[in-house]
Amino acid sequence: MSRATAVKLPVPMKIQRSVLLATAKMPNAVRARLSRLAPVNADGDRLDPMLTAITLASKYIPSFALMGKTVEESRRSLDLNSAMMAESFGPFAVEEDLVMDTAAGPVPATRYSLDGNGRGLIVFYHGGGFVVGSRVSHDSAVRALAVASGADVLAVDYRLAPEHRFPAAVDDSVAAFRYAVAKAADWGIDPNQIVVAGDSAGGNLAAVVAQQVRGDDVVPCLQLLVYPVVDMSRKRPSIHEFSTGFFLTEADMDYFRETYQSSADDVSDPRFSPLLAESLSGLPDAHVAVAGFDPLRDEGLEYADALEKAGVSVTVDRVGPMIHGFLNMGLLTPVARDSIARMGEAIKRAVAAA
Template identity: 40%
Template sequence: MPLDPRLRRYLDVIAFAGGRLTTIEARRTGLEGLGRLAGAPVPVAAVEDLILDGPAGPMAARLYRPRDETGAVLLYFHGGGFVGGSLTAHDGIYRRLAAASGCALLAATYRLAPEHPFPAACEDAAASLSGLAARGRALGFDPARLAVGGDSAGANLAAGLCQAARDAGGPAIAVQLLLCPVLDAAGDGESYRLYGEGHGLDRATLALDIASYAAGADPADPRLSPLRAPSLAGLPPALIHTAEYDMVRDDGAAYAARLAQAGVPVRHTCHPGMIHHFYGMGGLVPDAAQALDGIGAELSAVLAGG
């Protein structure tokens, strides 16, 4: 399918304005600006700021309740190349996903690179899961309906967290939701060559992000590259969503294939005509908002046993 014309115009504007962000400071500013593309905030019943205990100190989190009572909860990690992103920038995504799924959504934060290189974000993700598991019943959640998810770099953390929880024997995770996941620190598949320039996220930007985060770590470390884990057996069922014109599309497709080979239930959807971060562009492209609504409905069905 051709690239959505509204996204084509958006990419043309970016290119005209200078395109590539070559410093961490510029990258962070650009990531905050992406939040404006989500559109009008979707109403939810309640939003509550929480503090979770982290390995380096308190971690901010935000709980979205789509209605007064909900048993299911999604622990969600924002994207941003491991160097940026925030609760504020992703607010539109959190709200729409919570409303569409009917699940509460706990938006986690984590230490960012380069100030806090790998594996700081992984450690914070693990602490967020432990904190939610410990407080879940008090917050009204069913521990059997706890999902973990994220987008882009956040999906990397979510996938790695599922592997770590499997290896540690818990906490139990009912399903993993991965949106446009970055799963290989040295990714170089066909989609990287086809869409590594002029389609939003580009190779140079991702290379800057990975170098800032990895800080010389072995790219084969599964905590950095979940796609390279020796075994994917025993992982939670997975919902993986990729975009046709996304440079990291093949990361998600390859992970879905390996999960299926390992006997893990997996549903992989590649969204035609879309680019990286499409799920946060509902204010620009109504089809993207509808896609995120569909992702939420899919998550709801899986957590309900469908």
């Protein structure tokens, strides 16, 4: 077991987890009846009934909100809440905590291999607005991706703001990919079969890494972008439609942007807002997953469209009933698990093609 990602839930959260486990097993007929009470967005998507409950909890129970009173409290809360809602997996053959010695400095990471014979490698960057989140909060998510794809995973703990503002996270993320390329053979992996992946802020970093290493001898075979934030220079309709009440809020995004940036000019830097890159041609194939009730939905779709127009092969998974963060919610709803399965298939295809 990875010591760096182990979490011990307090007793009240163990009880909450038991309730979630029981509720998640509700019959489909009951789920269908409850869904009639769920909100519907402007595109006609109906929110998953389990996630309706989660959004209500995040609105009225402070510990369920993404951001708390302090950054440290928020980081700890996200780790615990993610563990409470995490799917359970048996031990992996390899769960190795390591520190990557990179040009950007030491970068902690955890390497996972389901059976010791990974079919490719996923270099994964966690979400959390560049401020919260960790390999702890996303331990279950990366395990789910490993199971779905058969690939090994390298979960990267890049530096966070406000202690380390832009471009620290980018520097760590690019260095981590290049470290993985250099170490792949030692891990029994073909370096040409490496995927860059991430959710939310991590999706931003995966997209940025794909752009930044475009001229390297080895580039990713796929960019897996899960509800990515790709343009912080302006707001789109979805951030107003889902401004509050759906876990991630407009105020959260404003805070994350202001906390991450080193100056106001950063928002136009393609390393900050990858959608603003001068050219997207020549980038790896992409699989982009977006949630129907997510402030970031529209920019994720816009980035997928821009990639496609630049000649990049793109698959889009528009998961209508989901909210931001559903990669961590496979325990709660089969809709999230089905989307993760499609991510796994996209990884398999890319690795096989490489």
